[in-house]
Amino acid sequence: MSAPPALAVENVTHAFGKVTALDQVSLDVPRGSFTALLGVNGAGKTTLFSLITRLYDNVTGSIRVAGHDVRRAPGPALARIGVVFQSRALDPGLTLRQNMAYHAALHGIGRAEARERGDALLARVGLIERADTPVAALSGGQVRRVEVARALLHGPQLLLLDEPTVGLDVAARRDVVRLVRALVAEDGVAVLWATHLFDEIEATDRLVVLHLGKVLARGTAAEFSGGAALADAFVAMTGTAPEAAA
Amino acid sequence: MTGPDDPATRLGWAGRMTAFRGIVWREALRFARQRERFLAALVRPLVWLFIFAAGFRAVLGLSIQPPYQTYVLYEVYVTPGLCAMILLFQGMQSSLSMVYDRETGAMRTLLVSPFPRWFLLGAKLIAGTAVGVLQCYAFLAVAWFWDVRPPLGGYLAAFPALVAAGLMLGAIGLFLSSAIRQLENFAGVMNFVIFPMFFASSALYPLWRMKESSLLLWQICSINPFTYAVELIRFALYMRIDWFSAGVVTGVAAAFLGAAIIAYDPSKGLIARRGGPGR
Incomplete structure (x- = not known):
C-alpha cells in the first residue's frame, strides 16, 4: 500500500x-x-x-x-527499468542469444543465469526457435518482440x-x-x-x-x-x- | 516479471566484472565477425613495412641512436611506429563504432546499464585496446619473418607499452566520438587526426632529422603525443623504459579519458548540450 x-x-x-x-x-x-x-x-x-x-x-x-x-x-x-527505444537498439550482426547475453552482462547477470532467463523470455515472445539466428534476419515485428524480451531480462x-x-x-x-x-x-x-x-x-x-x-x-x-x-x-x-x- | 532477486545484489563488483566481460566479449565478437577488418588492420602496416620501408632504406641514413646499439635498417626503425599506427587506427575505429552505435541506438543499450558511466566507458576503452594489442602482436610476428627481430624479451616488455599507447589513442578516439554527431563528420576527423598525428611524429623519421629540415615541424612533432607512444614502444621493444614518454602517454590517456567521461556525463557533458545520443 x-x-x-x-x-x-x-x-x-x-x-x-x-x-x-x-x-x-x-x-x-x-x-x-x-x-x-x-x-x-x-x-x-x-x-x-x-x-x-x-x-x-x-x-x-x-x-x-x-x-x-x-x-x-x-x-x-x-x-x-526495462526500455524499448524508438530506434532499434539490437546489434544486427549478433544472434538473438548473443544480444540477450550482452544485455544481461550489462546488468551484471552472469552467463548461465542469462541463458536461462533469456531462453524463457524468447520462448515467451515466440522466438525461441530463432535464438541462434542473427537479428538482421528477423522481420521488424520480430525484432520488436526480441527488444521487449531483452528489456525484461533483468526483471524490471x-x-x-x-x-x-x-x-x-x-x-x-x-x-x-x-x-x-x-x-x-x-x-x-x-x-x-x-x-x-x-x-x-x-x-x-x-x-x-x-x-x-x-x-x-x-x-x-x-x-x-x-x-x-x-x-x-x-x-x-x-x-x-x-x-x-x- | 519482477526478478526473483533484488537488483542491488547485481550492482556490486561481481556484477561489474560480468558487465566488463560482456563488453570485451562483444568487442571481440565484432572484430572476429569482420574478418576483412582484421586483414586491413594487418595489411596496412605490412604494406608500409614491405614497400615504403624498402624504398626508404636507400634514401634515409640513420645514425646510431638509442635504444639501438648499432646501425639499424629502416625496417627496424619504422616497426614501432607501425605498431603505434595499428593502435591509432584501432582507437579511431573503436570510437567510430561508438558514433555508429549512437546512430543506431545501440549506444543507449550501453548507457542505460545501471553501472556508472565511467566504468562502462573504461570497459569499452580496455576492450578496444585489447583488440589493438592483439593486432600489434600479429604484425610483429609477420615482421619477424622480414628480419625485424627485437630481442625476445622485448616482445614481453613491449606489452605494457602497447597497452599504454592503445589506451591513450583509444581515449583520444573516445573523446572525439563524444564530440562528433554523425558518421560523415568522422571522415574529416580521420583526415585531420590520423594523418597529421602519424606523419608529424617520430614514427617514420627520427626527430633529429626532422629538426635539420624544419624547426617548426620538429616542434610540432615534439608536442604530438603520438611521438611519445611510438618512442615508448620503440624503447620497450629493446627492453628499455623511456620514462618521459611513459609519463606523457599516461598523462594524455588520463586527460582524454577524463574528458570523455565528462563529455558522456548526462549532467555535464556535450551530450546534454547537444541534445543527447542519437537525437
Missing part, C-alpha cells in the same frame, strides 16, 4: 537551448498498471524517456523509479516503450500490443507506453496526454474521451490533427 509507484515524475522541465521540450511535467505510473503517454510527434515523449533513463540529466524536478531518484541513485533506478518493475509499433504492419502491431498487455496482466509489470496511435489505447487504460511539452490531461482514457472517440477528444483539446493510425 505504501510502496512507491513504479514511476513518479514531478515538475520536470527540460530545455534544449531556448526550446523548452518539457514544461512542468508530472505523471506517475502505479505498479502493475498500463499507462499510455499520448502525444503527436514532437510532444516531448522521447525527451521524457531520455530523462527517465538518464540519457539526459533532469535539471529541475524529480524522477523516481520505485522510489529511487534517478539523479541521486541512478544505479538502483536504472536496474529497475517498470517497462518503458517509446512508440514500439511504429513501422510495423497490422499483425505485428497487434502481437506487440498483446504481448505487453499480457505482461501487465500476468506478471504485474508497470508499463509506460508512448504512442501517437489512438487505437492502441483501451478505455480502461490510464492516459497522460502530452502536448508541446505540457501535460494537458490525466485519467483513464474513458474519462478523457467522455464517450466520444478518443481521436476527436484529442483534436478538441489540442487543436492538432492526429496522424492516421497505420
Whole structure:
C-alpha cells in the first residue's frame, strides 16, 4: 500500500537551448498498471524517456523509479527499468542469444543465469526457435518482440516503450500490443507506453496526454474521451490533427 | 516479471566484472565477425613495412641512436611506429563504432546499464585496446619473418607499452566520438587526426632529422603525443623504459579519458548540450 509507484515524475522541465521540450511535467505510473503517454510527434515523449533513463540529466524536478531518484541513485533506478527505444537498439550482426547475453552482462547477470532467463523470455515472445539466428534476419515485428524480451531480462518493475509499433504492419502491431498487455496482466509489470496511435489505447487504460511539452490531461482514457472517440477528444483539446493510425 | 532477486545484489563488483566481460566479449565478437577488418588492420602496416620501408632504406641514413646499439635498417626503425599506427587506427575505429552505435541506438543499450558511466566507458576503452594489442602482436610476428627481430624479451616488455599507447589513442578516439554527431563528420576527423598525428611524429623519421629540415615541424612533432607512444614502444621493444614518454602517454590517456567521461556525463557533458545520443 505504501510502496512507491513504479514511476513518479514531478515538475520536470527540460530545455534544449531556448526550446523548452518539457514544461512542468508530472505523471506517475502505479505498479502493475498500463499507462499510455499520448502525444503527436514532437510532444516531448522521447525527451521524457531520455530523462527517465538518464540519457539526459533532469535539471529541475524529480524522477523516481520505485522510489529511487534517478539523479541521486541512478544505479538502483536504472536496474529497475526495462526500455524499448524508438530506434532499434539490437546489434544486427549478433544472434538473438548473443544480444540477450550482452544485455544481461550489462546488468551484471552472469552467463548461465542469462541463458536461462533469456531462453524463457524468447520462448515467451515466440522466438525461441530463432535464438541462434542473427537479428538482421528477423522481420521488424520480430525484432520488436526480441527488444521487449531483452528489456525484461533483468526483471524490471517498470517497462518503458517509446512508440514500439511504429513501422510495423497490422499483425505485428497487434502481437506487440498483446504481448505487453499480457505482461501487465500476468506478471504485474508497470508499463509506460508512448504512442501517437489512438487505437492502441483501451478505455480502461490510464492516459497522460502530452502536448508541446505540457501535460494537458490525466485519467483513464474513458474519462478523457467522455464517450466520444478518443481521436476527436484529442483534436478538441489540442487543436492538432492526429496522424492516421497505420 | 519482477526478478526473483533484488537488483542491488547485481550492482556490486561481481556484477561489474560480468558487465566488463560482456563488453570485451562483444568487442571481440565484432572484430572476429569482420574478418576483412582484421586483414586491413594487418595489411596496412605490412604494406608500409614491405614497400615504403624498402624504398626508404636507400634514401634515409640513420645514425646510431638509442635504444639501438648499432646501425639499424629502416625496417627496424619504422616497426614501432607501425605498431603505434595499428593502435591509432584501432582507437579511431573503436570510437567510430561508438558514433555508429549512437546512430543506431545501440549506444543507449550501453548507457542505460545501471553501472556508472565511467566504468562502462573504461570497459569499452580496455576492450578496444585489447583488440589493438592483439593486432600489434600479429604484425610483429609477420615482421619477424622480414628480419625485424627485437630481442625476445622485448616482445614481453613491449606489452605494457602497447597497452599504454592503445589506451591513450583509444581515449583520444573516445573523446572525439563524444564530440562528433554523425558518421560523415568522422571522415574529416580521420583526415585531420590520423594523418597529421602519424606523419608529424617520430614514427617514420627520427626527430633529429626532422629538426635539420624544419624547426617548426620538429616542434610540432615534439608536442604530438603520438611521438611519445611510438618512442615508448620503440624503447620497450629493446627492453628499455623511456620514462618521459611513459609519463606523457599516461598523462594524455588520463586527460582524454577524463574528458570523455565528462563529455558522456548526462549532467555535464556535450551530450546534454547537444541534445543527447542519437537525437
